[in-house]
Amino acid sequence: MKLVNDMTVWFLKRRFERIEQFMKYPVETQQRIFSELIETARYTEFGSRYNFGQIRSVKEFQDQVPVSTYEDLYPYIERVLKGEPNVMWPSPIEWFSKSSGTTNARSKYLPVSPEALEECHYEGGKDMMTLLINNRPDTQVFDGKGLSIGGTLHANPFDDYTQIGDVSAVIMQNLPSWAEFMRTPPLEVALMDHWESKLEKMASICSQENVTSILGVPTWTIVLLDQILELTGKKNMLEVWPDFEVFVHGAVSFEPYRDLFMTKYFPSDQVLYLETYSASEGFFAIQDDVNRVGEMLLMLDYGIFYEFIPVEEVGKKHPKALLLHEVEVGKNYAMVISTNAGLWRYLIGDTVKFTSVYPFRVKVSGRTKHFINAFGEEVIVENADHAIKVAAQKTDCLVANYTAGPVYMGDGSRGSHEWIIEFTKAPENEQEFSHALDEALREVNSDYDAKRYKDMALLPPVIHFVPAGTFYSWMGKRKKLGGQNKVPRLSNDREYLDDLLGDIPSANS
Structure with a gap:
């Protein structure tokens, strides 16, 4: 596996030049993304309604297109769910991610375009490992397997030709064969529907693998790790996986769990913890410096255009939305995104604070409804x-x-x-x-x-x-x-x- 590790590290190191490029030119990068999104969607129904063909600036975009919640966009999303083409985005939509619905009583179904998969979610996964390598150049993480806890997939009840599932399941289902080779457990286990049975099989399989990394939500990772410890009778996870290097975490704050992971599961200062900020709607930020706990580099070239609304403006009919060059460090902003899956000026529901500008780093501070x-x-x-x-x-x-x-x-x-x-x-x-x-x-x-x-x-x-x-x-x-x-x-x-x-x-x- 050493050859695999060395080749993978060599390949990913080359990607860091692209990251440095948007760090150096963040405003220009976002302007390019904005122009590409508007041009690509100009002939969609949404683009026609809001005159995308006539938009020449971000200000015109903000004047013409309202900030929207999921409920505001749902009439369009419902039509996409039912198989209608070219509604919000021109590419065929074959996948929908189902959100957990923690801010809403009903589940949310969000389109996942081919561009969103390739240019956003997969780019995020590769850059996540690129930034790990940048922090630990001598990593041997690719000598072993990466463990990830997948969700489930179901047929779309509105359209037999598309599927719905957790975004992790959508990503796993579409992984190239080389990426599937490097992860565990097998896809048929990772995508099992019954959670308790899945955990049992995952514990049995993964306890026998040389796992060197985990990508997961802390709360559910804890449940799996406890099951593996009970199954193996080991005192900590390093007795099960002695070559373990990094836990990549997201979705919830890691701070309440950091001491637990560092004392009970991986009692070694050689284990790294890398935070990511991703959701059903897209992949947004990655911790680029392991010493900057809670701070993540905003990834600016994933086909997502960002705006930031001061929290005191949230709820107003015409809230003031700021661009990157207008934000201030330490202030609370609600994040608004326009994406390469056709979500336009979408109020995602998260609040962030900038910890630095040039480069632009954020920390997730909460939810607009939490x-x-x-x-x-x-x-x-x-x-x-x-x-x-x-x-x-x-x-x-x-x-x-x-x-x-x-x-x-x-x-x-x-x-x-x-x-x-x-x-x-x-x-x-x-x-x-x-x-x-x-x-x-x-x-x-x-x-x-x-x-x-x-x-x-x-x-x-x-x-x-x-x-x-x-x-x-x-x-x-x-x-x-x-x-x-x-x-x-x-x-x-x-x-x-x-x-x-x-x-x-x-x-x-």
Whole structure:
């Protein structure tokens, strides 16, 4: 396999010149992408409706085309689902990615064009490894297998000629044979529908392979790793895979899980952790420097044109959208994308902060709908992840999962936040953990601190310390098991809290 590793490294190293090019000319790169998108889609129905043929500048594009949510674009997407051609994008659409729907009660179906597969998702996968090589030139990661947890595929109920599935499943199904050779488990296992059976087979197969990398969501990777440890009787994963080099993670913040991976699963400073930012809609950013934890390089030449709306503008009829050269470091922006799959000025639902410009690096700060602001405290996921991490470090514990929401003010009673937290290693003193969490939130969020001042508006948080497996069982009940599904971290209502608390006997006593 050494020859395979050396050839792959040589090939991928050549790609770094292209990355350096858009880092050096980011604004020009995005202008080129914009022009290509508009020109390609000018004769689609969407392009005709919004006069793409007459658009000569980004400002004209912004003036003519509204910012859209999924619900706004769904009438077009539904027609594509039913097989109608040339609606939003001229290329035939044979695949649709199904989102987890964490910001919406119903699933979302998003078109995946041939261009999106080749120029976005596959480019992202190659560049992910290119940037790994740039950080570790002597890597031997291609001497072994890359493990990835796939989703599932189903026939499109609207059109017999197309398929629907998690974006990971769509990508795996279309991988070239050479890429399939380098990964595990086999495709027929990776795309199995029944999650528990899939995990069992994956654990059996992958425990026998020389796995050197994993690409996955931390929460579901933990479930698989625990199953492998139970099956093999080993103390940690390096006893199973001694040549393991890198865990490429995404979809949820890694901060609540970092200590768990570094102590329980891969207790070695030789193991790298590389963050990516991708979704059903596209591949957006990759951590280009392993020392810049939480910061990712925005990938600007994947057929995606970016705009950024200040969070205070979100919800307005005509929100002000900024281009790359207009953004500021440290400010919260809702991300808007126009893509080579025909999503136009699509409000993806994520919020990001720029950590640097030239080159443009971002960190995911939360969701436009995942926050708690019942009392003017404006707590976002980034705040919650930080507080969880600080509290866990102060009380020597390891958090596996959590969710939180408001306790509304009643007749003469003050409000608070209610948390449900599952631990891999529980704190010895629950009260100490609760206090540390509250204090960390107060330090990182001045609005929360103001509401907590002398308990005037908000009382201390109410925390339910729940047994291992609680969230897994709950996600299973909701039919949300699988790598593309995420536990909702924060909610501005009690939908998730009340549903989850209803499954916990101690919470009802």
